[in-house]
Amino acid sequence: MHTFQPCPIDVFDTNPFTLIGKDWAVLTAGNQQKVNSMTISWGGFGVLWNKNVCFVFVRDSRYTKTLMDSCDTFSLTFFQKGFNRSILMYLGSVSGSRENKMQVAHLHVNYTDNIPFIDEGNLIIACKKLSATRITPDTFLDSALESNYYKNGDLHTMYVGEILQVLAR
Ligand SMILES: Cc1cc2nc3c(=O)[nH]c(=O)nc-3n(C[C@H](O)[C@H](O)[C@H](O)COP(=O)(O)O)c2cc1C
Numbered sequence: 001m002h003t004f005q006p007c008p009i010d011v012f013d014t015n016p017f018t019l020i021g022k023d024w025a026v027l028t029a030g031n032q033q034k035v036n037s038m039t040i041s042w043g044g045f046g047v048l049w050n051k052n053v054c055f056v057f058v059r060d061s062r063y064t065k066t067l068m069d070s071c072d073t074f075s076l077t078f079f080q081k082g083f084n085r086s087i088l089m090y091l092g093s094v095s096g097s098r099e100n101k102m103q104v105a106h107l108h109v110n111y112t113d114n115i116p117f118i119d120e121g122n123l124i125i126a127c128k129k130l131s132a133t134r135i136t137p138d139t140f141l142d143s144a145l146e147s148n149y150y151k152n153g154d155l156h157t158m159y160v161g162e163i164l165q166v167l168a169r
Contacts, residue, residue, distance in 0.1 A: 001110050002119055004167035009052055012166055014123075016045050019078060024088050027056055028109070028116045029067035029074040035109050035116045037101060038064045039092030043076075045125075045163070052163045054127055057135070057156040063097040068159055073114070073128050077121035112165055122169040127161025134158075 019025070020043050028037040043056040054076060058065045068074055079088070087105050094101060102109060110119035115126040134157045137146045 001108070002169055004110075004112070004124060004169055007123075007166040007168040009163065009166055020044065023078065023081075024092075025076045025078050026088065026091055026118055026121070027058070027064060027068075027074060027076055028118060029064055029071050030116050031071055031114065032111070034067065035102075036064045036067050036096035037077075037091055037107075037118060038062055038096070039088045040076075048160060049130065051130070053130065053160050054125055054163055055158055055160045057158050059154045059156050061154050063095045065157065068129075068157075069132065071129075073126065073164075074159065074161055075112075075115050075117040075127065076125040077118040078123040078125075079120065080122040083120075112167060115164070117167075124165070124167040125163055126165040126167070128164050129159055129161050131160045132157055133160075 021041055024039055024041045025043070026037050027040045028035060030036055040056055043054065045054045047053065058068055090105055091101055108119040109116050112124065112126050117124045117126065134155060136155060137150060140146055
C-alpha cells in the first residue's frame with residue numbers, strides 16, 4: 001500500500017475542468033466487504049450548504065450506483081500524468097457486476113476512514129454523501145438534453161458529497 005499525505009483544501013489549486021473532464025477520475029463506492037469503481041468525466045467541485053463539496057453524475061445502469069446508494073461515502077481517485085489510459089477505459093466500459101475489475105486491472109483498494117479508493121492513484125478525494133438527486137427530463141430547460149443524452153431512459157443521479165479528506169502521494 002502507498003503512503004498518502006493529507007492535503008489542505010486551500011492548497012488544492014488544480015483546474016477541475018482538466019482534472020475531471022480531460023484527465024478523468026475513478027469513482028469508488030462500497031465498504032470493506034463489497035467495493036466497485038468506474039471511470040467518470042462528468043462532475044465538479046465547489047461550495048454548497050457552507051461545505052466544500054464534490055458532485056458526480058451516475059447513470060441508473062451502473063453497478064457502482066447500487067453501492068453509491070447503499071453506502072454513506074464515496075471517493076474520487078486521480079492518477080498521475082502518463083498513467084495507462086487503457087486501464088481507465090477498461091474501468092469505464094466493463095461492469096463490475098460481471099467482472100472483478102480491480103483484479104483484472106491489477107489495481108488495489110485502499111481505505112481512509114473506511115472510505116475505499118484506488119491505491120495506485122496520486123490524488124484522492126474522500127467524501128461523505130450529502131444528497132442524491134435523480135435528474136429527470138421534466139427539469140430540463142433545453143429539450144436537446146433529453147434527445148442527446150437520455151434517449152434510452154438511462155438517467156443520471158447527481159450525488160453531492162462533502163469533501164472530508166484530500167490525500168496526495
Ligand atoms: C471517459 C469515461 C467517462 C465516463 N463518465 C461517466 C460518468 O460521468 N457517469 C456515468 O454514469 N458513467 C460514466 N462513464 C461510463 C462508466 O464508467 C461505465 O459504464 C462503467 O463500465 C460502469 O461500471 P460499473 O457498471 O462497474 O459501475 C464513463 C466512461 C468513460 C470511459
